[in-house]
Amino acid sequence: MSEEKENIQFELTDELIEQVEQLIETKNDKELQQLLKGFHYADIAEILDEVNLEEAMYVIKLLDSETTSDVLMELDEDNREKVLKNLSAKEIAEEIEELDTDDAADIIAELPEERQQEVISQILDEEHKAEITELLAYDEDTAGGLMAKELVKVFETWTVAGCLRRIRGQAKDVRRVHSIYVVNKQNKLIGRLSLKDLIVAKSDQKIADIYIKSVDYVKVDEDVEEVARVMQKYDLEAIPVVDEDMVLLGRITIDDIVDVIRDEADKDYQMAAGISRDVEADDSIWKLTIARLPWLLIGMFGGLGAASIIEHFNQSMGSFIVLLSFVPLIQATAGNVGVQSSAIVVQGLANDSVDGNILKRLFKEFILGLVNGFAIALIGLGITHFVFGTPYIVSITIAIALVAVIIMAALIGTFIPIFLDKRGIDPAVATGPFITTSNDVFGILTYFLIAKLILGF
Amino acid sequence: MSEEKENIQFELTDELIEQVEQLIETKNDKELQQLLKGFHYADIAEILDEVNLEEAMYVIKLLDSETTSDVLMELDEDNREKVLKNLSAKEIAEEIEELDTDDAADIIAELPEERQQEVISQILDEEHKAEITELLAYDEDTAGGLMAKELVKVFETWTVAGCLRRIRGQAKDVRRVHSIYVVNKQNKLIGRLSLKDLIVAKSDQKIADIYIKSVDYVKVDEDVEEVARVMQKYDLEAIPVVDEDMVLLGRITIDDIVDVIRDEADKDYQMAAGISRDVEADDSIWKLTIARLPWLLIGMFGGLGAASIIEHFNQSMGSFIVLLSFVPLIQATAGNVGVQSSAIVVQGLANDSVDGNILKRLFKEFILGLVNGFAIALIGLGITHFVFGTPYIVSITIAIALVAVIIMAALIGTFIPIFLDKRGIDPAVATGPFITTSNDVFGILTYFLIAKLILGF
Known part of the structure; x- marks a missing residue:
C-alpha cells in the first residue's frame, strides 16, 4: 500500500466509473485489480453501486475473498440482494467465513429463508457457524440482533x-x-x-x-x-x-x-414528511408510490371532510361569502402550528426532556398559542381590513378565529404525540400529514363556528 | 466501587430527586456524597438538571473537582451557563484543568468574551493553556473546532x-x-x-x-x-x-x-417542521415564540396570497361557487406532496444518493406525480360526484386539477432543494412551511386556472 492511499480524497466521478467499465469490457483484469487495490472497500462498494449487475459481478469474482466480503457489506441493500442471488450458496458461505459474526448474520438474514439453511450448512468453520446460528435467533431490534460474538x-x-x-x-x-x-x-x-x-x-x-x-x-x-x-x-x-x-x-x-x-x-424525518416506509431517492417509482400514497389518501379525506364543512356553512352564509377566501389562511396556519408543536414534543420525548406531565405541557402550549396567535391575528386583522378591504366585523372574526385555531392546533399537536407515547406507539407517526390533516378539518370547523357566532348567519 | 454500580440501571425518579433535595436541605454532606458516588457523572448531571440552581451549586461545590468537570460537560447548556455564572474565574479554571482540551475549549467558548481571557489566564498548566488557546482559534464547525489535542x-x-x-x-x-x-x-x-x-x-x-x-x-x-x-x-x-x-x-x-x-x-427535523432555531421542549415561551413565529408569518402571507387569488376568481365564478369547497382538498394535497418530495430529495442530498442531475430527478418526480395523481384523482372523482353530488363536469375539473397540482407540487418540492444545494445553501431549510406555502399558492392558482379553462367562467 502506498503512502498516497488516503481515503478521504476518494471521489466518485463519472470518469472513474467509465474507467472501471472500460477495464471490465476489455477484460483487463490486471489493471483493474491494480486500480481497485488502491481503494477502501467502502469506495469499491460505491463504484459497484453505480455500474450494472453484470459488471458488479465481474468485479466481485475478480477481487480476493476478504475484500469482497467487506464490499458486500457496504453495498446498497437492493444491489446486495441482486449480487447474492447471482452467487451460489457455497460462494456466499465463503464470503461469510471472512466476516465478523454480526455482519455474517445480517447477510444471512437478508437471504430468502430456503437459502439461509443452504448457506449455513456450507460454512466450514464450525465455531463460526454455531455463533452465526445463535445470532440469527435474536430479534434484529434487540441488543442480541446487533451484537457480535468477537470479543x-x-x-x-x-x-x-x-x-x-x-x-x-x-x-x-x-x-x-x-x-x-x-x-x-x-x-x-x-x-x-x-x-x-x-x-x-x-x-x-x-x-x-x-x-x-x-x-x-x-x-x-x-x-x-x-x-x-x-x-x-x-x-x-x-x-x-x-x-x-x-x-x-x-x-x-x-x-x-x-x-x-x-x-x-x-x-423520523420521513414519517414527519408523510412517507410511510423506509425509502430512498433512487428507489423504484412503485416503491416510492407505495410509501407516499397512504398519506396522500389521508390528506385527501381530510380535504373532503373540510369540503363538506364548507358546503354545510355555505348554505346559510349569505353575504359573508368572503369568509371562504380566507379558508386557506386558516388551514395553512393550523397545519404549520400543529407540525411545529408536535415536532418539539416528538423530539422532547425522544431525548427524554419531555416528562409525562401532559397537563403542564398542554398549559405551556396554550400560552405559546396565545402569544403566537395574538401576533398573527393582529397582523392578519390589519392586512385583511386595510389591504383586502373586508368589513371590520369580518376582519375581527378572522382574527379571533386565528387565535382560536392556533391554540387548538398547538394543543392537538402536543396532545397526540404524548398520548401515543403513553400507549407505547412511536409518537413520530403523529407528526406530518396526520396532524396536519386533523388540524385542517378542526381548524376550518372552528373558523366557521366562530364566524357563525359573531356574524350570526 | 461496588459490583452493583451498573449505569444502565439508573433511573431518574421523583423519589431520587426528592431524596437529593432532602439531603441538601439538611446539609447531610456525608450521605449525599455517598449517594452520588454510586452514580455516573452523566447521571449526576441529569439530577442537577432537575433541581434548582442553588441546590445544583451546593452539589457542585461538594463533589471533587474531577467529577464536577465531567458533570459540567453533561449539563443542559442553559443550566451550565447559569452554573458557570456562579463560579469564579479561578473555580472555572480549576474545572478546565481536569477536562480534555476539546471539552475545555468548548466550555470556554460558551463564556462571555470578557470572562474567557480571565479564565484562561488562571489555568496553571502552561501546556494545557496553550493547547486550549490554539483550539479556541478554530471555527466550531470545522475539524479543528471538534478535535482534542490528546493523542x-x-x-x-x-x-x-x-x-x-x-x-x-x-x-x-x-x-x-x-x-x-x-x-x-x-x-x-x-x-x-x-x-x-x-x-x-x-x-x-x-x-x-x-x-x-x-x-x-x-x-x-x-x-x-x-x-x-x-x-x-x-x-x-x-x-x-x-x-x-x-x-x-x-x-x-x-x-x-x-x-x-x-x-x-x-x-433538519426542526427545519422541516418550521422551527427556525435550535430549541427544546423545555425552553422559555419567549425563545419558542422567536423560533416559531417567522414560519407562521410566511405561512400567513401564503394564506393571504391564496385569499387574493380566490377573491379574483370569485368575481367571475358565478354558479361554480361549489369549487370553493374543494380549495382545502387542493391545498392539503399540494402541501403533502411537496413535503414528501422535498424530504426524499433533502435526505438523498445528505446521503449523496441524489447526484446533481436535476433533469433526471425531475423526470422521475413527474412520473411519480402522474401515478400518484391519477390514483388520487380517480378516487376524488368518484367521491365528489357520487357522495357530494357535484356535477360531473365539476368533478372532472377537480380530478384534472388534482393531477396537475400533484405534479406541480412534486416538481417544486424536488427543484427547490436541489437548486438551494447547488447554491451552497442547506437544502433542509426548503422543506416544511416554505415549500408548503409556495405549493398552497401555486396549487390554488393552478386549480382555478384549470377550472376557468374547462368551465369557461
Whole structure:
C-alpha cells in the first residue's frame, strides 16, 4: 500500500466509473485489480453501486475473498440482494467465513429463508457457524440482533503476562480491541480492563487484582434504541451483552450504533414528511408510490371532510361569502402550528426532556398559542381590513378565529404525540400529514363556528 | 466501587430527586456524597438538571473537582451557563484543568468574551493553556473546532520496547487509546499503529518496520459534517487531524461525531417542521415564540396570497361557487406532496444518493406525480360526484386539477432543494412551511386556472 492511499480524497466521478467499465469490457483484469487495490472497500462498494449487475459481478469474482466480503457489506441493500442471488450458496458461505459474526448474520438474514439453511450448512468453520446460528435467533431490534460474538475476554484468575499471551491469540479475530471483558469461572461478566491498563500493569499481577469492577452492560433482549441511548449518554465505544444470568454473550460497538441513530433519524424525518416506509431517492417509482400514497389518501379525506364543512356553512352564509377566501389562511396556519408543536414534543420525548406531565405541557402550549396567535391575528386583522378591504366585523372574526385555531392546533399537536407515547406507539407517526390533516378539518370547523357566532348567519 | 454500580440501571425518579433535595436541605454532606458516588457523572448531571440552581451549586461545590468537570460537560447548556455564572474565574479554571482540551475549549467558548481571557489566564498548566488557546482559534464547525489535542503519537525511529515505555506516559492523559499515530521528525503524520499491533510485535523491532502506512486523516479546516460522513463511511472510531503540511495537530473521536450526527438530524427535523432555531421542549415561551413565529408569518402571507387569488376568481365564478369547497382538498394535497418530495430529495442530498442531475430527478418526480395523481384523482372523482353530488363536469375539473397540482407540487418540492444545494445553501431549510406555502399558492392558482379553462367562467 502506498503512502498516497488516503481515503478521504476518494471521489466518485463519472470518469472513474467509465474507467472501471472500460477495464471490465476489455477484460483487463490486471489493471483493474491494480486500480481497485488502491481503494477502501467502502469506495469499491460505491463504484459497484453505480455500474450494472453484470459488471458488479465481474468485479466481485475478480477481487480476493476478504475484500469482497467487506464490499458486500457496504453495498446498497437492493444491489446486495441482486449480487447474492447471482452467487451460489457455497460462494456466499465463503464470503461469510471472512466476516465478523454480526455482519455474517445480517447477510444471512437478508437471504430468502430456503437459502439461509443452504448457506449455513456450507460454512466450514464450525465455531463460526454455531455463533452465526445463535445470532440469527435474536430479534434484529434487540441488543442480541446487533451484537457480535468477537470479543476479548479474560478470566480473573489469569496473570497479566498470561493474559497478554492469550490476548494475542484472541485479538486476531477482533478488528478493534475496545475493552477486555473479565469473567469468572461461570463465564459471568464481572468487570473490564483496557489494553492500556494491561500494558501499565506489572506482568506478574493477577487480573483479579487490577480489573475494574464497574462495567456497563446491556441485556440481550434490550431494545436497540435503548442501547443507543445508553452508549451515547455514557460515551461508550463498546458495550458487552449479557443474558439474564450475567453470562457474557457478545459485544456491541459504536459504529453499529451510529447506523442505528442515523436510521432512526431518517425514519423520523420521513414519517414527519408523510412517507410511510423506509425509502430512498433512487428507489423504484412503485416503491416510492407505495410509501407516499397512504398519506396522500389521508390528506385527501381530510380535504373532503373540510369540503363538506364548507358546503354545510355555505348554505346559510349569505353575504359573508368572503369568509371562504380566507379558508386557506386558516388551514395553512393550523397545519404549520400543529407540525411545529408536535415536532418539539416528538423530539422532547425522544431525548427524554419531555416528562409525562401532559397537563403542564398542554398549559405551556396554550400560552405559546396565545402569544403566537395574538401576533398573527393582529397582523392578519390589519392586512385583511386595510389591504383586502373586508368589513371590520369580518376582519375581527378572522382574527379571533386565528387565535382560536392556533391554540387548538398547538394543543392537538402536543396532545397526540404524548398520548401515543403513553400507549407505547412511536409518537413520530403523529407528526406530518396526520396532524396536519386533523388540524385542517378542526381548524376550518372552528373558523366557521366562530364566524357563525359573531356574524350570526 | 461496588459490583452493583451498573449505569444502565439508573433511573431518574421523583423519589431520587426528592431524596437529593432532602439531603441538601439538611446539609447531610456525608450521605449525599455517598449517594452520588454510586452514580455516573452523566447521571449526576441529569439530577442537577432537575433541581434548582442553588441546590445544583451546593452539589457542585461538594463533589471533587474531577467529577464536577465531567458533570459540567453533561449539563443542559442553559443550566451550565447559569452554573458557570456562579463560579469564579479561578473555580472555572480549576474545572478546565481536569477536562480534555476539546471539552475545555468548548466550555470556554460558551463564556462571555470578557470572562474567557480571565479564565484562561488562571489555568496553571502552561501546556494545557496553550493547547486550549490554539483550539479556541478554530471555527466550531470545522475539524479543528471538534478535535482534542490528546493523542498518542510515536516517532518512526523508536523501537517497540521504547515505544511501549513512552506510551505508558502519554496514555495517562488520553482517556481511550484508539490508534497510535506515527510521525516523522518534522511531526508529519506518516502512518498508524494499534495497541494490538504493538503487543503482537517483538520488542526490538523498529516502529518504521511495523507501522501501517495507510492512514485516514482530515484537514483541520474540513467541515464537521464531512468529517462525520467520512468516519461513518469508513467505520472509524478516531481520525487524526492535520494541517496543510500534514503536521499532526489533534484527533477527533467517534463520540463527538455521534453528537454531530444527532444535532444535524435534530436541526433538519426542526427545519422541516418550521422551527427556525435550535430549541427544546423545555425552553422559555419567549425563545419558542422567536423560533416559531417567522414560519407562521410566511405561512400567513401564503394564506393571504391564496385569499387574493380566490377573491379574483370569485368575481367571475358565478354558479361554480361549489369549487370553493374543494380549495382545502387542493391545498392539503399540494402541501403533502411537496413535503414528501422535498424530504426524499433533502435526505438523498445528505446521503449523496441524489447526484446533481436535476433533469433526471425531475423526470422521475413527474412520473411519480402522474401515478400518484391519477390514483388520487380517480378516487376524488368518484367521491365528489357520487357522495357530494357535484356535477360531473365539476368533478372532472377537480380530478384534472388534482393531477396537475400533484405534479406541480412534486416538481417544486424536488427543484427547490436541489437548486438551494447547488447554491451552497442547506437544502433542509426548503422543506416544511416554505415549500408548503409556495405549493398552497401555486396549487390554488393552478386549480382555478384549470377550472376557468374547462368551465369557461
